[in-house]
Structure formats: structure tokens, C-alpha cells
Amino acid sequence: MLLVGARLAGEQGLFDLHLDGGVVAMIAPSGTAAAPSVVRRVELDGRWVLPGLHDRHVHFSQWAMASRRLDLAGAASAADAAALVAASVAAGATEVIGFGYRDSLWPEPASRAVLDAVSGAVPVVLVSADLHACWLNSAALRRHGVEQATDASGVLREDDCFRLVREIDDVADDVLDDWVAEAAARAAARGVVGITDYEMRWNRDDWARRAASGFNALRVSFGIYTQHLERAIAEGLHTGDEVPSTGGLVTVGGYKVITDGSLNTRTAWCFDPYPGLEGDDHPYGLATVPYDELLPLMIRAADAGITPAVHAIGDQANARVLDAFEQLAARRQRGRAASVRGSIEHAQLLRRTDVARFADLGIVASVQPEHAMDDRDVAERYWAGRTDRAFMLAELTAAGVELALGSDAPVAPLDPWIAISAAVGRSRDGREPWHPEQAIEARAAVAASTGRRGILPVVGGTADLAVVELDPLATSAAALRTMPVAATLLAGRFTHSSSVG
16 A cells, blocks of 8 residues: 655655555655556545554443433532433333442432432442442342442442442354444544453453454554453463464553542542541542562563552552552562563652653653543542642653553543543643643654654564644643544555544
């Protein structure tokens, strides 16, 4: 294939790109190189070509399911959420599963009585937007056998919630695979060629099954959780390995371990207590994996060749995870372990001294800039006086820390342009930018969204490409959010085309 008349970000003039055997075989000023004998010639008419985009952190099955659940994103109170449930029950639902409520700023707390009043014997499970809490009515608590795990609120948090979500996510393989294929097509339409999937499943078999059935829309790196770590080691999995018979599209990812909760659920582990929670059992949030368990788990994974990818949101959680990475580094220096380059997933609230530790240790900051837009008001309430240390993209970048942008879908939409816009503009919905001193330039945001491939396609590189209508380096932050994507190619074949090809 010959792509003719392309623009490249930051470069002058037009270029032709010859794609052959799944790689970029040639890039030359348009019309200057002898045209190869090609099967297909595609006129780009001055559109911009970038490396294809990667979403570094998704929960793909849950993202595929989210659009099929009751949408609670607009609920501004427990009464609002209950009204949506009531409408669903009145329409004949025999079970209500909802997603997307954010209760941290509600005027009243969630309670099972509020749900019971509108649902009766119909089981109701509502999953919070951050995935760290579930709100159930009495019928659902009985159905799932979790009455003893909660109180009058009907809310399950952290591990109790995760167990329940895995239960309600138990959809037949063929049904889920169809939903996944639809979600993958939507992702490709936004220029996405790859994802890192942190679904809490034994994901290798899921993605191998899909590839065997013809799925080829995305590259997938899948995470491994603690409950599957020994199985992964026993089966000889190593981060970066290709899964056989998947055409190179499915690879082993990192070891995901969740060390604290989230801001919206008020369980992110912090050095300072949450206002209003001083008398609570966990006023500082939750350390969901104690350090004396975390370090051995990270060592076990790293020694087996599975790179740690550790969830940490609060500043105390991030500090302790960096402590653990320092211990891994010390073991390497003593010759007791192979080199490992891990990541911290989220890294939302940091001490400034810990920014330098990210850089010194070579830890990737896997961040989701749109969370700053979702959480800004919550952060101002619960992290009051500390929000200058929240979502510190500019300071991490200035320190030389590698950023990898993602969505955490379904927490935020699986659309890298939304993440890029949030990173560049620190704003949404016409509001004033929030801590604009932590914004980064478009060049850095795009580079952090291409899976370490920078902003330019290169000769010899894989022909995973996105073709867009606007110059990503000269477009406003607001316009980046809705960047028109003309085409997406994976290994030189179209996975999406709206106006070219």
C-alpha cells in the first residue's frame, strides 16, 4: 500500500509512506521516490499520519458491558439514582445492574433503604464509576449472599466489591465476545491500535479464544492479578511474550496488584485524613495489600519475568509502592534479580519528593488525565490544600519520568484523544483549567499515547497508524477532545476508515 500526500506532525511538506509486510518500508517527500509496485494507492490529501494510539489501562470486558447497563452518570444524589432504578423496574426489569454513580459529593449517603423503596423484590446492583464500590438493595444482597459484608448503606467496597463485580460480569463467552468486538471497533474508530487490559479474569484464554475466532482489531497486552500469579508462573508466562496462535496480537502484560482504593470511594491511602471521616475506621483510606505482603508478591512476579504494574492512588500508597520498587532495585544491584522496569498505575496524589524517586527508579507513571476532570471537585473537598500535588503530569515530565496515558475505561471513555485533551488543557465543559501548571504540551501527550513510539512513523517500524484530520500539535485542547479520525491501520491493514481508503 502507498499512502500518498500525508502530513507528519511537526514536519514541513507532504510525504508518501510505503507500507509492505506490515511495516513502514519507506517515507519520502511526496512524489520524490520511485513509486513501488503496489497493490493499492491511497490518497490522504494532506491529512496527518501518526503512530497508532495505545490505551495503557483499560478494563475491556467491563467497558464493553457498560453501555448495556443502567447509566447512572447523571445522578446528583441517592434520590436521583433511585429514580432511575424505579423507572427501570417500572419498565419491567427483573434485575437492575447499573454503572457510573459518583456519590462523593451527594448531599446524602447511599442507603439500601432508598433502593428497597423503589425496587421491592427486584435485585439491584449499582457499580460506582471508579469500580471500587457497589451499592445493593436487600434483594441483591440476599441473592449474592453478601448481607454480612455491608451495613445499612448496602455498599460494598474494594475486595468485596471486586468479587461481586466478577460475579455479575460472568456473561456467556459468545455474548461477551460479540460485545468486545463492537467495543474494539469503536476504539479503532478513535485511532486506537492497542490496549493494556487489566480485567480481573484469566485473560490469556479469553483473548486467545477471540483471536482464534478471528478477532484482529487491536493489539492486546493482558494483565495478571494476584489470584492468577502462580498459574502464570507455572505456565511460564513472561511479560512481552506473544501468546501462541494469536498472530502476534496478544502478549503477556504485567502483574497488577491493587494497593489502595480510590478517591471517589474515599479509600485511596493518604498521609492526611479525609475531612469528615476522622471518626471512621479508615480515615486515611485503605492499604488493601500490606507492605509485608506487597514486597514478596512483587519479588515473586519480577523474578519470574512478570513486570509489576502496581495500582496506587493516594500519596501514602505511592510512597510505599516506591519503597517496594527501591527494594527490587537493591536486589538487582546485589545480583539477586534480573532488571525489571515497572509502572505505577494512576499515581494521582504524590509527594514532591516522590516525583524524583519515579525518575531515579525508572518507574513508568501510567496515568489517566481525564480522571483529573472527573475528580477535580471531589479532590478540592477531600484533598483540600493538596490539589497542587494531584495529577502532576508537568512535574513528572520535567523530572524525566516516562508517562503512559490511558483511560481506565469504563471509568473514563476509551478514547485517547480525550486523555490527550485533558493532559494538554486541564479543562472540560468550558470550565477554567484546573491547576494549569500541571498541563503538558501536545507533543508530550501524543507521545505518551502511542506505546513508546513517539509522534512520527519511522521506516522499519510496524505500520500501526492513525490518520487524522487536524494537526495534533496545533489544535486547541478543546478540539483535540473530538479529533476527527479518518482511518486507522494495524500492521498495514485498515481497521477503520471513514473518509480514506
